[in-house]
């Protein structure tokens with residue numbers, strides 16, 4: 001080592017005097033040991049330049065999806081990564097939720113909204129030990145663990161090996177980055193160490209983007225719960241209708257592609273996070289009308305029917321105020337809120353839209369909302385039993401509700417009854 005000291009000294013001096021952006025001049029190595037040192041210096045320099053360019057690309061990025069796309073492109077320049085995914089840990093609900101994925105072929109099966117409970121995934125161990133895990137052979141892993149839905153979906157995407165890197169904030173794992181490759185035995189320690197360095201650059205952004213998304217969704221939900229308590233003394237309406245909506249959305253996703261019914265996991269996740277907001281406009285309806293024990297007069301109905309527009313405009317204002325960050329901010333919440341009282345035959349409000357002109361999210365939520373309104377007690381009515389409720393929903397095909405979606409909803413009867421029972425529906 002002492003023999004190499006002059007080489008190291010000269011190299012350090014050259015690096016110290018190096019101007020960023022200029023061609024670096026490190027003394028040429030002569031001996032084998034010097035070549036090893038030279039290569040390592042070159043590698044560190046390359047990596048730093050690479051990280052610097054990633055930092056520049058991320059300067060104007062706000063959305064997690066954009067940050068992930070940039071990370072994917074950057075990683076692809078240095079290694080064979082065919083898929084990049086990110087999932088976040090929900091400690092309250094004890095589950096891990098996929099938030100975004102990008103695949104070289106464009107086909108993502110394990111996409112946003114895919115979730116697994118802690119107890120059914122080995123990722124739970126990684127949360128504890130906070131270490132990276134490489135799966136060199138997905139096919140073999142699937143043979144050993146045939147019940148794993150995530151391995152199966154990755155396999156269907158053509159993935160043969162992957163690496164999972166925990167993302168830490170304050171020594172707590174708040175998410176995972178998934179690197180995948182269509183080749184077996186691909187990832188090694190060098191790939192992991194390089195990705196870890198890039199992750200350090202991007203994790204603050206990912207954390208902030210996810211945090212703000214979650215804050216807005218939790219705030220909306222809390223506010224929706226408050227409004228719901230004012231409207232429905234029975235409570236739990238929001239929980240049930242969100243669950244019914246998600247159930248129907250998932251049933252739809254399993255169907256062959258159909259025009260006017262295009263749905264993916266990301267939209268399902270948005271429905272899950274934003275359906276609760278459908279009635280927030282009721283905050284603008286006087287209590288004398290909202291809580292009236294009896295039928296509303298036609299004048300009172302006029303006021304009551306303003307609630308979709310009052311609520312939707314809150315989201316419209318928020319979106320317009322924040323559109324430089326995200327042009328689609330709260331768009332799903334706005335569509336659900338504005339159009340959940342439209343009717344399939346065009347006789348609804350506020351705009352009298354009909355058929356497929358009503359946004360899909362609103363057609364889905366309308367079925368869930370109507371089903372729960374009929375099957376629960378309200379100030380103006382008693383709860384109908386489930387058989388009667390299912391019959392009323394069936395009869396609302398073509399007139400009030402989307403007939404195709406109603407059929408899918410009715411096919412889910414067993415799951416609906418389950419949700420109804422766990423969220424207190426049976427007590428009403």
Ligand SMILES: [Fe+2]
Nearest residue numbers: 278279340341
């Ligand atoms: Fe409503």
Ligand SMILES: [Fe+2]
Nearest residue numbers: 241278279369
């Ligand atoms: Fe409702």
